[in-house]
Amino acid sequence: MEVTNKYIVIKHHIEDSPKESHFEVKTEAIGLSLKPGSDEVIIKNLYISIDPYLINRMKSYSASHNAISFATPLTPGQAIDALVIGRVVTSGNAKFEKDDLVMGVFTWAEYSVVKEQSIIKKLESFEFPLTYHLGILGFSGLSAYGGFFEICKPRKGETVFVSAASGSVGNIVGQYAKLLGCYVVGCAGSQKKVTLLKEELGFDDAFNYKEETDLNSTLKRYFPDGIDIYFDNVGGEMLEAAVANMKAFGRVSVCGVISEYTDIGKRASPNMMDVVYKRITIRGFLAADYMNVFGDFSAKTLDYLRNGQLRVIEDRSLGVESIPSAFVGLFNGDNVGKKVVVLADE
Amino acid sequence: MEVTNKYIVIKHHIEDSPKESHFEVKTEAIGLSLKPGSDEVIIKNLYISIDPYLINRMKSYSASHNAISFATPLTPGQAIDALVIGRVVTSGNAKFEKDDLVMGVFTWAEYSVVKEQSIIKKLESFEFPLTYHLGILGFSGLSAYGGFFEICKPRKGETVFVSAASGSVGNIVGQYAKLLGCYVVGCAGSQKKVTLLKEELGFDDAFNYKEETDLNSTLKRYFPDGIDIYFDNVGGEMLEAAVANMKAFGRVSVCGVISEYTDIGKRASPNMMDVVYKRITIRGFLAADYMNVFGDFSAKTLDYLRNGQLRVIEDRSLGVESIPSAFVGLFNGDNVGKKVVVLADE
Numbered sequence: 001m002e003v004t005n006k007y008i009v010i011k012h013h014i015e016d017s018p019k020e021s022h023f024e025v026k027t028e029a030i031g032l033s034l035k036p037g038s039d040e041v042i043i044k045n046l047y048i049s050i051d052p053y054l055i056n057r058m059k060s061y062s063a064s065h066n067a068i069s070f071a072t073p074l075t076p077g078q079a080i081d082a083l084v085i086g087r088v089v090t091s092g093n094a095k096f097e098k099d100d101l102v103m104g105v106f107t108w109a110e111y112s113v114v115k116e117q118s119i120i121k122k123l124e125s126f127e128f129p130l131t132y133h134l135g136i137l138g139f140s141g142l143s144a145y146g147g148f149f150e151i152c153k154p155r156k157g158e159t160v161f162v163s164a165a166s167g168s169v170g171n172i173v174g175q176y177a178k179l180l181g182c183y184v185v186g187c188a189g190s191q192k193k194v195t196l197l198k199e200e201l202g203f204d205d206a207f208n209y210k211e212e213t214d215l216n217s218t219l220k221r222y223f224p225d226g227i228d229i230y231f232d233n234v235g236g237e238m239l240e241a242a243v244a245n246m247k248a249f250g251r252v253s254v255c256g257v258i259s260e261y262t263d264i265g266k267r268a269s270p271n272m273m274d275v276v277y278k279r280i281t282i283r284g285f286l287a288a289d290y291m292n293v294f295g296d297f298s299a300k301t302l303d304y305l306r307n308g309q310l311r312v313i314e315d316r317s318l319g320v321e322s323i324p325s326a327f328v329g330l331f332n333g334d335n336v337g338k339k340v341v342v343l344a345d346e
Numbered sequence: 347m348e349v350t351n352k353y354i355v356i357k358h359h360i361e362d363s364p365k366e367s368h369f370e371v372k373t374e375a376i377g378l379s380l381k382p383g384s385d386e387v388i389i390k391n392l393y394i395s396i397d398p399y400l401i402n403r404m405k406s407y408s409a410s411h412n413a414i415s416f417a418t419p420l421t422p423g424q425a426i427d428a429l430v431i432g433r434v435v436t437s438g439n440a441k442f443e444k445d446d447l448v449m450g451v452f453t454w455a456e457y458s459v460v461k462e463q464s465i466i467k468k469l470e471s472f473e474f475p476l477t478y479h480l481g482i483l484g485f486s487g488l489s490a491y492g493g494f495f496e497i498c499k500p501r502k503g504e505t506v507f508v509s510a511a512s513g514s515v516g517n518i519v520g521q522y523a524k525l526l527g528c529y530v531v532g533c534a535g536s537q538k539k540v541t542l543l544k545e546e547l548g549f550d551d552a553f554n555y556k557e558e559t560d561l562n563s564t565l566k567r568y569f570p571d572g573i574d575i576y577f578d579n580v581g582g583e584m585l586e587a588a589v590a591n592m593k594a595f596g597r598v599s600v601c602g603v604i605s606e607y608t609d610i611g612k613r614a615s616p617n618m619m620d621v622v623y624k625r626i627t628i629r630g631f632l633a634a635d636y637m638n639v640f641g642d643f644s645a646k647t648l649d650y651l652r653n654g655q656l657r658v659i660e661d662r663s664l665g666v667e668s669i670p671s672a673f674v675g676l677f678n679g680d681n682v683g684k685k686v687v688v689l690a691d692e
Binding site: 056062068071235244254255256260264267268269271272273275278279281283284289 | 601622625630632
């Protein structure tokens with residue numbers, strides 16, 4: 001049997017803000033049976049995680065390209081690999097059977113043909129939507145957990161500022177911080193998001209950064225005694241303002257710098273005098289660094305979910321053709337919470 | 347008995363590069379006897395430590411002013427407090443006697459009249475010059491020790507880059523790193539300093555940053571496999587280039603940012619993408635944070651000195667009138683090693 005497989009490619013490298021016109025939907029015919037002796041696995045993709053860091057792989061050059069294996073540059077015209085949950089259609093590998101649910105590094109496509117090493121793990125149906133494995137119980141949650149607990153070593157009562165606080169990672173950081181007993185303020189890019197943070201996610205306060213003219217004063221207003229912990233998702237001016245408002249021995253956990261991904265003119269120039277005199281620590285991280293605490297993270301987070309102590313915010317789009325707009329939307333603040341593209345029902 | 351006491355003041359706040367004309371030598375008559383019941387101590391100053399961080403106290407506004415007690419702003423026309431070694435002339439305090447050698451926070455002056463809390467400790471003559479207490483066995487050494495060992499957690503064989511490497515702290519960091527078995531490259535601002543680093547202090551390599559046009563490429567040349575540890579004394583472009591050349595899990599210890607003290611236009615904009623993807627830690631510190639390891643630092647450093655494993659580089663000027671030029675010279679790269687002004691013989 002043969003099917004038409006739609007997949008998404010970049011037409012060329014993307015050097016600044018991504019636009020839908022930079023992408024193309026391609027089609028190919030693929031057979032759903034494997035040649036004898038093949039060890040490949042054919043997967044029908046169900047849920048695709050849409051993540052901003054991919055923009056760095058779409059550039060012709062980025063400091064990130066040589067840093068780690070999964071940050072290698074993408075090739076225009078070629079399928080784009082990403083975190084995906086799918087169902088096995090055909091397997092040439094004894095470890096996987098038809099109808100297994102699997103999560104792995106597959107492609108922005110309806111079907112992916114992969115080797116065993118691309119499959120991270122098999123999944124079972126459970127009481128929550130499977131997409132939680134892409135977000136709150138996956139790398140978004142692990143980023144929040146590792147970046148907040150492991151890097152910042154937060155203590156009850158400390159003041160925590162989260163940027164892009166309604167985003168896939170930020171909203172979880174803020175909720176973890178509240179559960180620990182911190183005072184938490186988030187910023188986001190619309191009044192609707194601010195309301196979500198304050199009224200549904202339990203943030204102590206929140207503001208729309210687009211309505212502020214002097215971020216330094218803004219943060220002074222929300223943190224008159226200073227910030228102990230800044231969880232940075234955006235870089236740029238917000239990072240500068242946060243550093244200026246840190247307390248002594250403050251910690252900045254740098255998860256991402258989305259404002260700098262598409263405009264190096266926005267690169268932050270934090271005042272290093274503050275860094276010295278206030279003994280600030282600024283530290284970058286990747287979720288993958290915290291696989292050693294995945295068990296703890298997963299157990300605690302599942303407990304919180306089962307106890308109704310964590311709200312899960314997902315933002316879903318439908319169909320492979322929606323991937324470019326879903327991705328581009330990340331840079332325009334369109335998404336609320338974890339962005340997932342749904343390709344098919346389980 | 348009365349003496350004429352010369353002391354140095356700033357005429358006004360200094361907002362950019364300091365010049366000798368910003369300072370003034372003032373005189374006052376002081377009595378060398380104390381009124382009955384006074385608990386003061388009159389000290390004849392012998393050696394004055396000349397430190398760049400004072401520039402931040404000379405500004406009308408600096409991020410450092412509110413950070414810690416000893417960074418308070420200086421008042422034009424008033425005596426300038428600084429780390430000094432002196433000899434007690436008259437004491438109204440039972441803990442101190444005439445002729446005691448003491449180190450403390452006194453003034454840029456020939457004589458200081460102080461209270462007990464300004465005296466850090468009594469000193470004994472020992473086999474090394476007393477000025478070592480201001481440099482290698484004092485805050486310069488402790489800065490090097492705390493900032494290198496405690497912040498960077500260096501391991502044998504790691505690559506270490508030190509800026510302002512012939513300065514009071516940098517030269518000690520480089521020597522500690524060599525004693526640990528690291529590969530060490532320093533930068534400085536003259537060929538003479540470069541020769542000192544390579545031929546007398548045992549650095550593996552060194553370069554004159556003034557002769558380099560592209561610091562990023564320069565560091566790539568000296569560290570083809572990247573930098574594990576950057577000990578930053580200067581900030582600015584050098585910090586940017588170092589971050590671009592760090593290895594994964596690199597550590598940046600920020601001791602000072604002298605290029606940014608007098609020109610905020612030079613503020614560093616390190617690429618935060620590097621910070622994230624290479625999981626770099628950038629951390630500021632003050633020597634005072636490491637008083638808890640002073641015993642270890644002092645014992646180890648004395649051992650190294652007694653074994654002839656550490657070279658001590660001091661740069662001395664003579665007389666109270668030389669203080670302004672000694673201080674201004676720090677910002678022009680005039681000093682080699684620890685800058686001390688000698689006021690009188692022991």
